[in-house]
Amino acid sequence: MKIVTDIAIIGAGPCGLFAVFEAGLLKMRCHLIDYLAVPGGQLAEIYPKKPIYDIPGYPEILAKDLVDNLMKQIEPFHPGFTLGERAENIIKLEDSSFEITTNLNTTINAKVIAIAGGLGCFEPRKPEIENIEYYENRGIDYIIKDPIKYQNKRVIIAGGGDSALDWCIYLANLTSDLTLVHRRSEFRAAPESVSKIEQLVAEKKLKLYLSSELEKINGLHKLESITIKTKESEVILETDYLIPLFGLSPKLGPIANWGLNVDKNAIDVNTLDYSTNIDGIYAIGDINSYSGKLKLILCGFHEATLMMQSAYKIVNKGKKPSFKYTTVTGINSI
Numbered sequence: 486m487k488i489v490t491d492i493a494i495i496g497a498g499p500c501g502l503f504a505v506f507e508a509g510l511l512k513m514r515c516h517l518i519d520y521l522a523v524p525g526g527q528l529a530e531i532y533p534k535k536p537i538y539d540i541p542g543y544p545e546i547l548a549k550d551l552v553d554n555l556m557k558q559i560e561p562f563h564p565g566f567t568l569g570e571r572a573e574n575i576i577k578l579e580d581s582s583f584e585i586t587t588n589l590n591t592t593i594n595a596k597v598i599a600i601a602g603g604l605g606c607f608e609p610r611k612p613e614i615e616n617i618e619y620y621e622n623r624g625i626d627y628i629i630k631d632p633i634k635y636q637n638k639r640v641i642i643a644g645g646g647d648s649a650l651d652w653c654i655y656l657a658n659l660t661s662d663l664t665l666v667h668r669r670s671e672f673r674a675a676p677e678s679v680s681k682i683e684q685l686v687a688e689k690k691l692k693l694y695l696s697s698e699l700e701k702i703n704g705l706h707k708l709e710s711i712t713i714k715t716k717e718s719e720v721i722l723e724t725d726y727l728i729p730l731f732g733l734s735p736k737l738g739p740i741a742n743w744g745l746n747v748d749k750n751a752i753d754v755n756t757l758d759y760s761t762n763i764d765g766i767y768a769i770g771d772i773n774s775y776s777g778k779l780k781l782i783l784c785g786f787h788e789a790t791l792m793m794q795s796a797y798k799i800v801n802k803g804k805k806p807s808f809k810y811t812t813v814t815g816i817n818s819i
């Protein structure tokens with residue numbers, strides 16, 4: 486699939502999302518790419534249910550609610566999203582625009598790139614089982630991109646955190662057979678999710694193995710069953726899918742290979758407009774580095790605002806943006 490836009494934003498965390506708003510005010514179209522299956526970056530992946538206290542105008546707001554609000558705020562500008570894909574390569578074309586290719590071969594052509602990649606790509610923590618790579622995309626998934634894939638299938642989820650429990654609750658009425666395997670005797674998740682899991686087990690909608698370790702994956706050409714080690718014995722569970730949800734850890738990933746000045750996993754920028762050493766590529770939010778940098782959401786919002794004023798000149802062939810308050814112009818959708 487080929488997508489054409491004014492500004493490609495790599496990273497749909499809070500700074501990438503707010504950048505769409507600032508671009509939209511200047512009538513520039515945006516397309517966001519994120520390796521995660523949902524927008525929100527660290528707020529969605531690491532701390533959705535934690536309250537944040539330093540967003541101007543909000544004495545307290547849950548991280549998840551801030552992401553929902555940002556999504557609502559950018560709605561009038563109809564951004565495109567490529568989620569669950571990693572921006573892998575960037576090439577500069579003869580007309581000075583860029584072509585970004587993802588790991589799934591989606592291509593996005595953009596006049597400007599805003600890298601809002603935060604701490605980098607969140608990579609799944611994988612269970613230490615022999616040959617696990619062989620079964621990836623042959624029954625083993627680490628990210629749930631589209632839950633419909635698991636409709637009427639036998640699914641085993643492994644893990645004991647919020648993500649594992651939330652997905653069990655979601656999939657309980659979709660799968661033909663659902664099992665949760667967790668290596669500890671207790672969960673590390675919100676108490677209301679734990680109660681819901683107990684209820685699903687009581688209703689026989691979920692089989693639960695606590696204090697049980699994943700031991701072996703079985704199957705000739707694809708996953709057919711897994712062997713788990715419980716306190717008492719080894720058990721073989723037949724299944725179509727195994728989804729280990731052991732959390733994700735960020736890695737800078739492909740960004741390091743794009744010819745940018747990168748130091749200690751962060752991209753050097755000019756604080757005038759957060760431009761990088763490559764004309765047309767900007768870096769905002771946690772991914773950038775400059776003297777006095779603070780990795781805070783509100784700092785990323787400021788960076789996105791200044792960056793878009795500069796990007797406007799590239800998108801509009803040298804024309805300068807005219808500065809106007811939203812109280813005067815309102816929000817005109819594009």
Ligand SMILES: Cc1cc2nc3c(=O)[nH]c(=O)nc-3n(C[C@H](O)[C@H](O)[C@H](O)COP(=O)(O)OP(=O)(O)OC[C@H]3O[C@@H](n4cnc5c(N)ncnc54)[C@H](O)[C@@H]3O)c2cc1C
Pocket residue numbers: 495496497498499500501518519520521525526527528531532536537538539570571572573601602603604605606607737738739740769770771772780781782783785
């Ligand atoms: C526990 C915790 C509490 C925090 N509390 C606060 C707080 O109270 N106040 C505050 O201001 N800040 C807080 N922060 C920091 C705040 O979350 C970050 O400053 C903010 O998330 C940075 O936003 P971002 O958009 O720059 O990046 P991120 O939120 O990190 O999002 C970056 C996105 O880019 C994606 N990505 C990276 N590389 C690629 C690629 N090659 N292709 C596709 N996608 C890619 C990632 O998947 C990710 O989704 C906290 C952080 C943590 C961990």
